[in-house]
Amino acid sequence: MELFVQQVIAGISTGSIYACVALAIVMIYVAIGHLNFAQGEMAMFSTFIAWQLITWGVPYWVAFFLTIAISFVAGIVIERVIFKPLDNAPILSHVVMFIALLTIITSAAGFIWDFSIKTFPSPFGSAPLFGSSLISAHQAGMMVVTLILLLALFFFFRYTRVGLALRASADNPVSARLVGIRVSWMIALGWGLATAIGAVAGMMVAPVVFLEPNMMLGILTYGFAGAVLGGLSSPGGAVLGGFIVGVVENLAGTFIPVIGGELKLTIALCIIILVLVLKPGGLFGRATIQRV
Amino acid sequence: MSVNLEEAAEHPAVAVDIETRPLGRDRTLKILFGILIFVVAIALPFVTKSFFVFQVTMVMIYAIAILGLNLLTGFNGQFSLGHAAFYAIGAYTAAILMDKAGISYVWTLPVAGIVCFVFGFLFGLPALRLEGIYLALATFALSVATPQILKLSPLEHWTGGVQGIVIMKPDAPFGLPLNQDQWLYFFTLIVTAIMFWMASNMLRSRTGRAMMAIRDNPIASRSMGVNNSLYKATTFGISATYTGIAGALGAIVVQFVAPDSFTVVLSIALLVGLVVGGVGWIPGAFFGGLFVLFVPNIAESISKGLSGAFYGLILMLLVFIMPTGVAGFLALIRHKVLRRGA
Numbered sequence: 194m195e196l197f198v199q200q201v202i203a204g205i206s207t208g209s210i211y212a213c214v215a216l217a218i219v220m221i222y223v224a225i226g227h228l229n230f231a232q233g234e235m236a237m238f239s240t241f242i243a244w245q246l247i248t249w250g251v252p253y254w255v256a257f258f259l260t261i262a263i264s265f266v267a268g269i270v271i272e273r274v275i276f277k278p279l280d281n282a283p284i285l286s287h288v289v290m291f292i293a294l295l296t297i298i299t300s301a302a303g304f305i306w307d308f309s310i311k312t313f314p315s316p317f318g319s320a321p322l323f324g325s326s327l328i329s330a331h332q333a334g335m336m337v338v339t340l341i342l343l344l345a346l347f348f349f350f351r352y353t354r355v356g357l358a359l360r361a362s363a364d365n366p367v368s369a370r371l372v373g374i375r376v377s378w379m380i381a382l383g384w385g386l387a388t389a390i391g392a393v394a395g396m397m398v399a400p401v402v403f404l405e406p407n408m409m410l411g412i413l414t415y416g417f418a419g420a421v422l423g424g425l426s427s428p429g430g431a432v433l434g435g436f437i438v439g440v441v442e443n444l445a446g447t448f449i450p451v452i453g454g455e456l457k458l459t460i461a462l463c464i465i466i467l468v469l470v471l472k473p474g475g476l477f478g479r480a481t482i483q484r485v
Numbered sequence: 486m487s488v489n490l491e492e493a494a495e496h497p498a499v500a501v502d503i504e505t506r507p508l509g510r511d512r513t514l515k516i517l518f519g520i521l522i523f524v525v526a527i528a529l530p531f532v533t534k535s536f537f538v539f540q541v542t543m544v545m546i547y548a549i550a551i552l553g554l555n556l557l558t559g560f561n562g563q564f565s566l567g568h569a570a571f572y573a574i575g576a577y578t579a580a581i582l583m584d585k586a587g588i589s590y591v592w593t594l595p596v597a598g599i600v601c602f603v604f605g606f607l608f609g610l611p612a613l614r615l616e617g618i619y620l621a622l623a624t625f626a627l628s629v630a631t632p633q634i635l636k637l638s639p640l641e642h643w644t645g646g647v648q649g650i651v652i653m654k655p656d657a658p659f660g661l662p663l664n665q666d667q668w669l670y671f672f673t674l675i676v677t678a679i680m681f682w683m684a685s686n687m688l689r690s691r692t693g694r695a696m697m698a699i700r701d702n703p704i705a706s707r708s709m710g711v712n713n714s715l716y717k718a719t720t721f722g723i724s725a726t727y728t729g730i731a732g733a734l735g736a737i738v739v740q741f742v743a744p745d746s747f748t749v750v751l752s753i754a755l756l757v758g759l760v761v762g763g764v765g766w767i768p769g770a771f772f773g774g775l776f777v778l779f780v781p782n783i784a785e786s787i788s789k790g791l792s793g794a795f796y797g798l799i800l801m802l803l804v805f806i807m808p809t810g811v812a813g814f815l816a817l818i819r820h821k822v823l824r825r826g827a
Contacts, residue, residue, distance in 0.1 A: 226618075227618060228618050228622055282804075284564075284617055285760055285764060286760070286804050288564075288566075288756070289756070289760050290800075290801065290804055292753050292756075292800065293796075293797040293798070293801045295797070296793040296796050297793065297794045297798065299793055300790075300796075300797070301791070301793075304790045410629065414625075414626055414629045417622055417625070418626070458629055458633050459630040461629075461630070462627055462629070462630040465622060465623055466611050466623050466626070469611070469614065469619055469622075470615075473615070
């Protein structure tokens with residue numbers, strides 16, 4: 194029983210990583226209706242920027258917010274330069290574009306900062322929380338950051354005009370344009386926000402998994418699993434989904450033999466397929482209804 | 486024509502009309518092309534270096550795999566970012582059969598095809614419920630998980646774990662005066678020809694029309710009496726069969742299988758090859774195969790450290806310049822030439 198509780202708590206703390214990434218995935222999905230396969234690599238690049246700033250002697254929190262700002266702008270630039278011209282292109286062109294973006298970013302990061310593994314500092318320290326070995330201060334801090342992010346997003350979407358406009362242009366671009374919303378800029382804004390959230394996720398994840406150009410592939414897959422489980426259109430659901438995926442992964446790794454460390458990504462695969470087949474909308478997402 | 490391409494982006498059915506016949510319906514042109522390709526294909530291994538013969542063999546293998554993906558995506562409208570999994574299953578089936586059971590390489594191909602059909606069909610069943618980006622996501626997860634499954638310790642006795650399996654290169658049969666590379670080239674050429682012939686026949690049959698009807702309008706096809714679920718799952722199986730046979734050929738030609746050759750990178754390469762060649766145009770698979778094999782080398786020759794970045798840039802340029810792949814590009818040129826002639 195003690196082992197069980199221990200694993201659940203450990204699962205929740207890894208889950209906060211996935212929750213963070215899932216939040217970024219949902220953000221871009223709400224804004225553009227696509228899943229960005231380059232999301233993980235974009236977050237990785239942002240984290241490298243933060244690492245560089247910190248190495249240059251910038252204090253942690255200054256570097257933190259500076260990185261978020263840079264990522265926000267970079268996200269908007271990427272949308273304007275690369276994806277806006279493809280507005281009406283078929284979905285496959287978008288997927289290929291994401292792939293191109295992914296290889297460019299990975300290669301550039303490897304070129305600039307090389308492929309060696311780097312440590313990334315944690316603002317919360319790595320000491321165990323309250324002297325218990327179950328959860329470290331950084332993991333607790335990461336959960337708090339994720340929840341703050343979620344709350345901020347909730348208020349943004351619920352109580353600000355821009356948030357409302359963003360939702361409107363995602364829901365019904367034509368009507369949104371008719372009431373005077375600049376739909377195209379709303380999409381760019383969505384990209385900016387998603388990139389900024391990805392940057393936060395990257396900076397929170399990096400102290401745990403270490404910094405290197407390929408650090409996000411596995412995590413992105415779990416992030417997808419979390420986002421799908423919670424419902425791709427629901428930020429709150431994505432965070433909860435991320436936590437659940439973390440717990441399931443840990444419990445399955447502990448109690449089901451064979452799986453152990455070897456098959457962890459297969460769990461993500463199973464979760465994604467099970468959810469999509471049994472409840473395609475996820476736990477909190479809206480089921481998509483098509484008019485025929 | 487540029488108007489047509491824009492229109493094509495919005496209406497997949499129009500795009501298909503433009504893309505599937507970039508050379509038009511001119512028979513003499515087709516026959517001339519056919520004879521030219523046949524002569525070049527036969528002469529090639531005798532006039533070029535061994536390594537180049539190997540490369541062309543790999544192009545054909547990738548072309549078969551991309552054709553498999555094209556049947557699924559181009560003709561049935563289902564996405565897949567997971568075809569590396571089926572390629573891996575085919576490769577491992579061939580390698581295990583040759584290594585453990587001592588079966589001749591020729592007979593591993595049909596077995597790999599059947600095994601992959603079963604896996605593909607089974608994966609196609611949950612895929613029935615998924616569309617567009619969701620299917621891309623599920624298949625993406627499949628190909629991320631594949632290397633881990635192959636490394637699994639209970640299977641290690643069969644799969645050789647991380648080390649993989651090394652297999653022997655076959656000699657030319659019947660005392661033909663060919664070296665191993667040349668023989669494998671001709672063997673692959675024969676298999677490729679059969680596979681492409683079968684695919685184009687199937688697409689012209691009742692089955693093929695049903696597949697395309699589902700792609701263009703699932704509701705209409707159902708009301709015409711097509712069993713959508715059965716056809717979609719079967720197409721997934723057939724697509725996996727093609728990719729699996731390509732995988733088996735790949736294992737025989739490369740003489741080696743290991744989990745890390747079948748990562749998500751391979752799935753992505755196949756999808757990229759499909760888009761580059763032209764979605765829904767069968768010969769496009771060869772252009773896709775060329776792209777998959779040669780463009781990473783070109784990118785590397787531009788800059789070693791930034792090869793990935795140049796690969797990505799080439800990809801982006803292609804999407805902008807030839808949004809409908811080589812097929813659309815050829816169609817465009819043909820239209821220009823015809824207009825000038827008229």
